[in-house]
Amino acid sequence: MEMMMQTDVIEWPSRLIRARAFFRQHRLFVFGAAILLVVVSCAVLATWIAPYEPTKIIMSERLLAPGAEHLMGTDRFGRDIFARVLHGGRISLLVGLCVVLLSLVIGVPIGLVAGYFGGRTDLLLMRIADVFLAFPPLLLPIAIIAALGPGIWSAVIALGVSWFPGTARIMRGAVLRVREELYIGAARTIGLGHPSILVRHVLPNSLTPVIVAASADFGYAILAGASLSFIGLGARAPAVEWGLMAADSRVDFLDHWWTALFPGLAIFVTVLALNLVGDGLRDILDPKQGRPE
Template sequence: MSVLTERLNLRYTAYILRRNPMFVLGLLIVTGLVLCAILAPTITPPEPNKINFKAKHLPPGKEHFFGTNARGQDIFGQVIYGARMSLMISAVVVVLSLAVGVPTGLIAGYFGGRADEVIMRATDVFLAFPPMLLPIAIAAALERNLINGLIAIAVSWFPWYTRILRAQVLVTKEELYVESAHSMGVRDALIILRHVLPNSVSPLIIQASMDMGYAILFAAALSFIGLGAKPTDMEWGRMVTSARAEFIDFWWTATFPGLAIFVTVLGFNLIGDGLRDILDPRVRGR
């Protein structure tokens, strides 16, 4: 029976992949990003952050695939090493947002009452600000570094996870298997962990996969206005910021970091769309 189940799962997976080639493209992009992060020391020149003014503003060529910047630093090496920082950015922002959003969403949706009212009004306050304004305000109030910038993004994002999970929990807790567990005297904590959360988490997975890309974009925006990465960090947004004054004369200095941001965000968005096809029954049934 296990062999049959495994074959059915493989067939379903193959069907999903054939049906959604954009999902496969997104997986390939993100897989490439992960491989670049892992293999960075072996595929880049040594010390890509080393300053060499004798080699500044060299165009793309055999020695420097993406050229060099105003400090003579190898842009290819910085972009590849930037993949590591991009993955770290995605992971930190999404994990912090989920760490706050999941408990608050479960409490608000499952228990309701005054707790729900307080949590929802608190999220209303956060969501009243434009998406980029609150992270800028928080990052400006803290010491300038990348970690504080990521915390600022997570603080402004967790209300979305709270609301998404709350809405799903409100539906799930009315299911017969949850009511049966209640009637058998099962504790609320056990019901939440065994029944409610596992059956309410699909929208969060979809949202988190897409936010992995948006986190990189938001962090790049903070770096662009001087509130994110430090000048010595190999972060794509910081590279674009450093090159904006010389972009017209030396196009490669900002183009390749910008393309890295674009392709990575695209990859995570394609994965999010594909996961929606797989996990959302309304879409899957079309």
């Protein structure tokens, strides 16, 4: 028992030293992760943090400036903007997460198969991806939403389908490097089949660049989802979403700046935090690709 206590006493200073060293080397990552944690916590706990219902209309309190009663003011329908920003984070974060997951579900298997087998398989799959990449960034999602109909899930599907070619190409590039490693040749030599090699050896060792790219894509997916909501193709009233809030403020923001500032600031801060986390993950998971300190 005494030996265990002594070991714990010795380990704590070393852990503290390692934590300080990590913070010094990856300050921007820690800063971005802290901001992201605050944003996610506020969205999850919005029901308990927000002092008002996000959709409650009080016409007698319309377009009030930020103050003690309404921290971020009210919009043209008297709805509390602070409550709407907190609740809007739920949909915006959910849209970004679902878009990234959908692009991974589609893009990772395509890039894995194309990079591993090469030849005609690679050529066919990458030319299919090139067809999707040929469209401007928002034109293909708009076309897909036109076919499916406006809505949050239509926006998620449209963005995920248009996003997967980038994921597939990143995965393919990683697999092209991994498949030439000695342990892959050894696995073939001992008689492992292609499915086993792909799942047990190639996939785990090729995911690092995909994870880094996905963390950055998360922020851009939130921004793209907000853009679609802004033009009326994403979230629709009475849903509460940052892009939709910015769209609702178009009539009033010149005279009542707070109606557009706070939803836009929420998008800006969240995307910035995710970009910092993505850069930090790149430096941590793949130091050779990171920026020099």
